[in-house]
Amino acid sequence: MKINTKYLAALLLSAVIGNAQAETNWDMPTPYGDSNFHTVNIREFAEDVKEATDGELNITVHSNGSLIKHPEIKNSVRRGLVPIGELIMSRLANEDPLFEADSVPYLASNYDEAWELWQASRDMLAERLERQRLKILFAVPWPPQGIYTEFPVETGDELQGVKMRAYNKSSERLAELFDAVPTQVEVPDIPVAFSTGRVDAMITSPSTGANTRAWDYLSHFNHAQLWLPKNMVVVNAKTFDALPESTRKAIESAAADAEKRGWEASKAETDAKIKIMEENGIVVSEPSDALVERLKEVGETMEKEWLERAGEDGKALLEAYSER
Numbered sequence: 001m002k003i004n005t006k007y008l009a010a011l012l013l014s015a016v017i018g019n020a021q022a023e024t025n026w027d028m029p030t031p032y033g034d035s036n037f038h039t040v041n042i043r044e045f046a047e048d049v050k051e052a053t054d055g056e057l058n059i060t061v062h063s064n065g066s067l068i069k070h071p072e073i074k075n076s077v078r079r080g081l082v083p084i085g086e087l088i089m090s091r092l093a094n095e096d097p098l099f100e101a102d103s104v105p106y107l108a109s110n111y112d113e114a115w116e117l118w119q120a121s122r123d124m125l126a127e128r129l130e131r132q133r134l135k136i137l138f139a140v141p142w143p144p145q146g147i148y149t150e151f152p153v154e155t156g157d158e159l160q161g162v163k164m165r166a167y168n169k170s171s172e173r174l175a176e177l178f179d180a181v182p183t184q185v186e187v188p189d190i191p192v193a194f195s196t197g198r199v200d201a202m203i204t205s206p207s208t209g210a211n212t213r214a215w216d217y218l219s220h221f222n223h224a225q226l227w228l229p230k231n232m233v234v235v236n237a238k239t240f241d242a243l244p245e246s247t248r249k250a251i252e253s254a255a256a257d258a259e260k261r262g263w264e265a266s267k268a269e270t271d272a273k274i275k276i277m278e279e280n281g282i283v284v285s286e287p288s289d290a291l292v293e294r295l296k297e298v299g300e301t302m303e304k305e306w307l308e309r310a311g312e313d314g315k316a317l318l319e320a321y322s323e324r
Contacts, residue, residue: 105299140262
């Protein structure tokens with residue numbers, strides 16, 4: 001049988017073009033480094049999506065703010081510059097106070113409480129994001145936030161006048177209530193900020209402390225367990241809706257798995273990273289009775305201020321949370 005080579009070439013070219021058209025490639029900016037458990041989890045999410053769609057949707061993760069810096073990720077997704085991205089939820093507090101409910105001191109300071117708060121708030125936050133053409137896929141908490149210093153903190157008075165790294169409205173306000181000087185610093189810039197004297201202390205998780213080698217510039221970590229802020233992954237709603245139904249379902253399924261996996265990873269991360277810091281010379285302590293009392297006073301002040309900003313929606317959220 002004689003094969004028409006021109007016909008065969010055209011057929012192969014058509015197949016190649018068809019495959020190329022079937023593939024969709026997404027760039028995904030994330031704020032944190034490759035060793036961060038959030039990034040590890042997101043890379044696994046991307047692999048799950050690729051596998052579930054037989055390679056029809058490929059998500060390329062750009063970590064550590066390498067593609068888009070953290071402050072610009074949300075708006076970049078909203079505007080369609082990138083289809084998907086990760087950011088810390090409380091970064092949106094200036095837009096709407098409900099996004100910082102997870103960063104009110106002692107409102108939810110362990111994983112069970114944090115999960116119940118997330119379940120109580122998820123639909124309300126999803127509705128707000130939908131107004132901006134964004135869809136939330138999943139959210140994962142950081143380990144409980146503690147206080148890093150170059151000295152022991154026994155009462156909180158030691159923080160007066162100290163330049164303290166802040167990353168959201170709550171950490172900034174807490175610093176102010178301790179008469180410290182809040183300074184916004186993103187995670188990739190933490191080591192340089194300390195080495196140049198821009199900051200002298202910080203409130204963050206054991207994960208960030210270990211990943212940024214806090215022992216190179218600090219000596220003490222107080223495991224105060226102030227709050228568990230969440231990172232969320234959002235997608236441009238228009239881009240998502242344009243996908244085939246099977247692809248949308250694959251993404252949502254992978255997102256549900258990533259959320260469950262991420263919460264478990266966060267729990268494991270807390271003990272593991274505290275151990276690493278101890279092995280590298282960081283003095284880890286629990287808050288004294290005097291510090292607990294002071295932190296609770298600050299927490300009550302911040303919760304009252306948050307409720308004033310959040311209004312009736314804030315009250316509704318807290319009611320839903322208390323009923324769970």
